[in-house]
Amino acid sequence: MSTGGEEGEGGGEQVLVGGRGGRKFLDYDLEALRVALEGKGKGGRRVIVAFQDSEAFDTGLVGELVGLFHSWQDRIQFSVLFGIATSVELFQARLLKSTARQLYGAQFDVVQANAVLESVIMTAVAGSDAKLRIGPGLLRKLVGRQQEHVAGVGAFVSSLKYAYMNHFYANPLSVLLADPDRLKSETLQSEHLEAVRMLESFKPLVELAVEEGQLDHAQKLLEEDDYLRSYIMDQGPKRQKYLDRLLQSLSLITTTGLAKRPFIELYEAALEEGISLDQSPGPFDIGDAIKRSSPEELLALVARMKETIDMGNDSLHWDGIDDVDEAEYAIAKFMRVEYDVRELLEKSKAKGDSLKSKYSSQSKVLRTTVVAQKVQLSRDTATLTEEDNAFTEAIDIFFTVFKRIVGCEPLSNLFLHEVWQYDYHLPYEDVFVPRPGGTLARALSRPHDYLGCACCDQANGSLAGTLPATSILYHLYSEAGALINVADLWAAYYTHVGEDSEIGMDERSALVLFYRGLAELRAMGFVKQSKKKADHIAKLKWL
Amino acid sequence: MPPKKATNHKPPVRQSRKRQSPSDPYEIPEEDDNQAPKRRRLAKPDPENEQEPTNDAAVSTPSASRLKKTVATPIKLNGLNGVDTPSRKNNADRSARRKSARALVDRVISGAISDDEAEDGDIAREIYESSEDEEDDDEEENQNGETEPTTPSKSAPGRKRKATTSTRARKRSPTPPRDLPPHEQYFYQNKPGLSKTSNNTLSSLQLLTHDEYFSLLRDLAPKNPHKPDISHLQSLHATSFPQWAFELSQGFSTCLYGYGSKRHLLHQFATYLSSNPPCSPTQTNKIVIVNGYTPSFTTRELLSVLSSAISSPPCTSLPPLLSYLSSRPKTTLTVLLNSITSPPLRKSPFQSLLSTLASHPQVYFCCTSDTPDFGLLWDSAQSTSFQFLFHDCTTFAPFSPSELEVVDSVHELLGRKTRRAGGKEGVAFVLRSLPENAKSLFRLLVGEVLCADGGDQQGAAAEEEEVAVEYRMVYNRAVEEFICSSEMAFRTLLKEFHDHQIITSHKDALGTELLSLPFRKEELEGILEELTT
Structure with missing residues (x-):
């Protein structure tokens, strides 16, 4: 409840307690705020109280606060900011008439989330300042998440940041992204060159050279480190040229106002397939x-x-x-x-x-x-x-x-595009959109995937006595119905690990592990107590 | 009898409906056959039959004429031909059922059983139960036979029974279709009527006590065949430490999830961070490990730990702590939290406090989650300030006793009494810290309960029922023995017992307040012995 109003005042009052002339104010005394404002001089300062989610806020409280602010209006200039998700009319209908009369308001429309996203993408992803190109696949995922999961722009920004982190973390070739005037050819060690020769875009480069009959060029690329080094150094301007061409084409196309798709999609298509006006039907x-x-x-x-x-x-x-x-x-x-x-x-x-x-x-x-x-x-x-x-x-x-x-080729046609394009969506998905249920189900149903132990190799996702106790119980659990008889569960468990089985565990030891497995299942929220029958538990999760 | 009348008509009508839409993808025959007639009979009697409750003319109502049309189909002829077989089979079934019921009863009376006897018992139960749900149909059929022996409608249930025996046998098989997606499986398993479980109980099994559990576990733990694999897995996770530290340094928080205890891993991570702090070299990093799984964990504790870590004056709320931290840009704080989804931490204020803490630029926040539902814990504002990156850290490591109270947890799950105070020793420990008259009151209470227990011992039933004594009576005795002089004082004493969960109280149907002790009789005797000496 203590969002909005109270907190705003809290800041001022903390400083002031025991302020001038030894006068002490109580925590909720607006007089304290007034003295603080006057103390900071100038006068005419406003206090802005923002209600982020006004629909969720207690209407009575809003009314009282507005009344309070109104009565202090001659001493403290209050401005109140309401975030309204529905409409002003609805908001006003919720307030008392007397409260509404005390408010003098103006309406500010919030920019649509899509427009914000587009401008962020234009600046930070597509813009010429962006050193690293976010590949079309990843970009599509990021935008998709924004639209489907209503994540804020903040989520997009941190995803973008994480993509950069991924690209530069432990990636020796990212050094090639340095400014051309700061990148010295001595910086490139032979390991760098070896890594470059392993790149996917290196092979087509050499093949093209061979096809065009520049055998000398091809051979030098493959064998002479210095030659390759200087060739790599020449790529900086080429990259810049490509980028200029890309942005030029996109800008001109959007300027015509005739493209039927939003900018983000055009950009993705341009990176992926290049821009060609002849291709029809196509985005361009x-x-x-x-x-x-x-x-x-x-x-x-x-x-x-x-x-x-x-x-x-x-x-x-x-x-x-x-x-x-x-x-x-x-x-x-x-x-x-x-x-x-x-x-x-x-x-x-x-x-x-x-x-x-x-x-x-x-x-x-x-x-x-x-x-x-x-x-x-x-x-x-x-x-x-x-x-x-x-x-x-x-x-x-x-x-x-x-x-x-207007027109440019796809990004992947360029030599060294791996260095300045990042297009892996798996790390992103793992880290931002986890699937804990699936992970848990996999760990429990196929422990071998994680443990790599010799004993559970044969099980291959099915039930075996060698599995960890919780895993055996999970297998039995997923076979059981919505209501599970613990006595039967125990009997089934014991047939798998008990004295008659290959494991040959004695009853009390098996019971200890059974207890542990059951307690773990409960802690993970798989089962709860059921009062329907004695010694029964209810199933809570279907993974 | 209007309801019965209704059943005479319903099954054929239902059939006709079924035949009209044979391609319905969601129709599940066995379910329909078992459930529909019952439910319909109970839910709402057919208005037609209400009007003419006992009249045979019901046969000539429109529904009946439709009925005649449907039974005239070729399928019906099959039913007529085979009408003898099912009935004979029924008789056989019924007698088998009677036998198996007798076997079950015998077994329950004799109590303990050996393993192969248990197998026999299982078969007996299977027979008993498989015929249980046929019973409804049997009854239905009998009624049909009695009231209208020669009408064609009689043959319809007979035919139906024959047709469904095979499908029913399929349903009985222990493994349901396994490749269903989870949501389908949910609906499949929550179908009414499918939740049939045996009546076995754990009464023949002696449950583990704390002592036995731990002494056995001590022997078992070194024998775990997966031990080397678990530590190998852990070392694999440990190779990600530099990455996680990098992520922390970039203003993200990390959340480690997956099966197994992550306490040890987090501890190792803390060790790594202490030598490779995520902050810049000019700053000093303080590391705090918080054990969120402690059942009585509070925000106050968290704040006092944090404030002592950055040597700030003790704070009762977060803002002053953070402003203190902001005023010292040379200090950073790393908070490593075990089990962010543990019950004491699930409350919204706690999470919003944590998210505010995590969003501070000088705070690095890393937590683990043992349950897969952490995504539901945070609203969008909180997740934005957490800035979580999630990592799959399945460790398979066993939970330590402090993380998971195995025995209590299982007993709670089974609805058995949990001995929170830790049995006899626990009670003694609690009483030692209480004044003399509290001890006398407890002694009195134990004595009364034992008296009451001895008084109305009714064999096995007494063990199940908790023995309770009347509140008023105990109060009177307490006054008599000069333990307390007013009800107020009496209540105060009882509250102390309640707080330590060594006493429970409830009201019976008449509203009389009853007090009982959550201990077994032997334990009570032991306690009484200890108290009187």
Whole structure:
């Protein structure tokens, strides 16, 4: 109960007890808070009391607190902040009218969790500042957990942190992620090079070199440490180039506003499959949408493109196309298109026609005519005016340029991508989404998996006398019904370990282990006492 | 008799329904056959039959005509042909049942049994029980036979019985379908009527006492065949220590779960941390190991331990402790908690205290959990401040006596009296710390209970029933013997006994307050002896 109000005051009062002039205040005296505020000077300071989960809060208490704050309003400036999950109307309906009258409020809408998540991902995962790329598989898991389990953004952030920790912990190759100017080639020991030669991306690199006939290059990569060392050192700029290209493509695609999927999915797809506008259907098949756009839409699109190429994308920390030549070429072409389209628009307006391209207009029209009570179908090609053809040409030019500046290959095609991509979801799942029930069931049903002992090897998940007592009992437990007779359980247990079995344990010793197993099952919450019958226990867990 | 009447009609109707939807995936024949008629008979009598309770014309009601249609199917003919066999079989079953019942009774009377006799007994019981649930059907059939011997409806239950004997035999098999997913298994095992267990009790087995348990365990423990494997497993977990320390240093908390005691592992981890602290080299790290499994563990104890560890003035709440810690940035605190899911720690205030503690930047928090349900313990705010990373640490190590009170726990599970105070010695120990008149009162109480026990001894029944004496009577005796002068003082004395669980009180059906002692007769005699000398 002591969230919100009380705690806020607690901080001030602690300092003050026995404060000025030897006056002592009781813990709950707001006078203490007032003196503390005045003592800190300036005046006009506000005290903000936040109620995190106002629905769960006792309504009567809220009412009294508001009344109390109101009566102190002339001495202490109170602001009250309510977190409301339902609606303001419902919240107000719960309060007394007199209480509601004492509140003067404004409504602040909380940003949707998805929007927060997207901006976090844009900055911390996709953005150019992120050294380590979180792979598409892991990213999908992380986002999935956010959406399915309603975990807060905090959970996402710590998962991200853990991914970084995993990548850098005991990973010698992570040294290659250091800044290019700080990474000296001497830092790379021969063990590093050996590790690099073991990487999965090394093999395709050499194979490609052989295919292209650069046999010398391939041989040197394989054999000469110094050659490989300098080759690795050259990868830093290449990585940067790839990243720029990736962000450039993504930014431009999102700028068009034509992609049907949210940014996170586009990013995942881009890492996994690369970006190709030709692939259809695919996440990036926006070509048709661009071609179908009307002259006005095209003009707006061109304007947005020019701005993005120039200014970049703030949330991705990408500041426009780096390559000056390419940027100038693209902007020049776009301006040309813009100029042409404006001219064509005016021309067609003067003629009283509407401007259309061969993509947007239905080029073939089906005509139905009724002749002598029979329907005749005839195809008719809609004629395109001269202006229309020119506009079509402009669209084609725009699209060609767009295709030139948008597109990249999948991340896994790059040499050394293992060094700067982390895409293992198993450690993450083990650590953040544990399955204690399954773990326990496995440990108890197949102890050999953990113990690796010679004696239980034969059991292979079934019941055997050599298993630990709790494990035997668990096997019997899972065979039993909802109600278990302990006498029968004991009898069954004893047939497995007793004097007639291979184990040959005497009754009292077996009973000791039986006791222990039963007590452990109980401690783990598998069974409880049942009053239905004498010496019976009830089953509580189905794992 | 309206209810019986209802049964005459119901089974065929049910059958017809069944035939209409033969592909129903959730239909389980044996269940339906055993349960449905009974329940229906009890739950609500058919309104049709209520109107015409004893009238034979019920046969001509719409339901009856439907009935005739259904029995005219070819299946019914089979039933008619085979009508003799089941009835003869029933008779055989019934006599076998009678015999087995007699065998069971004999066995119970004779008491102790040898092993192969027990096997015979099991077979007898199986026969007895397998025919038990057929009994309902038998009765049903008999009624049919009596009231309407020639109507076709009679054959229907007969046919049904024949058809279901094989499925019933399947149901009797000790192993239920094993590859069901857990939730299906839950529903399968919680089906009403399936929870049939034998009437065996542990009365023939002498339960373990604390002394016997521990003396046997001492001999058994070194003989555990898995001992080397367990220590090997532990050493495997120990290789993760650097990783865990790294995770702690990054502001996460760790939670170790899995089967087996993790106390020793955590202790080893503490040893590792003492030489490789997770904090920066300029800071000094204090390590506190908290045993959460102690049944009487309180927040107050935790706070006093923590405050003494960082040598702060004793605190009664967490905020001053944490602000003290914040004011000393050179000190860090590592808290290693055993069994975060133990009963005293499960309360929400305790967990929120722990989560606040764990979220402090200078506190490194690592805990273990012995139960698999820890995920339900924390709300989202708490899990956010805990920042847990979970690790599977199945150790298979046996729980130490302080972690798990094996004998008491099992006896509690069986509903036997637990001797919390530790039997005779415990009582003596408790009484030694109490004033003289408390001792006299207890002596009086023991005497009264023994008197009452001797008075109405009724063989075996007296052992089961706890002997209780009337509160009022004990009070009067206490006043007579000048042990106390007012009821207030008497109550105070009794409360002391209650606190140590050496006395229990309850009210009987008339509301009379009764006092009893949770000890066996021999123990009581021993106590009395000790008190009088």
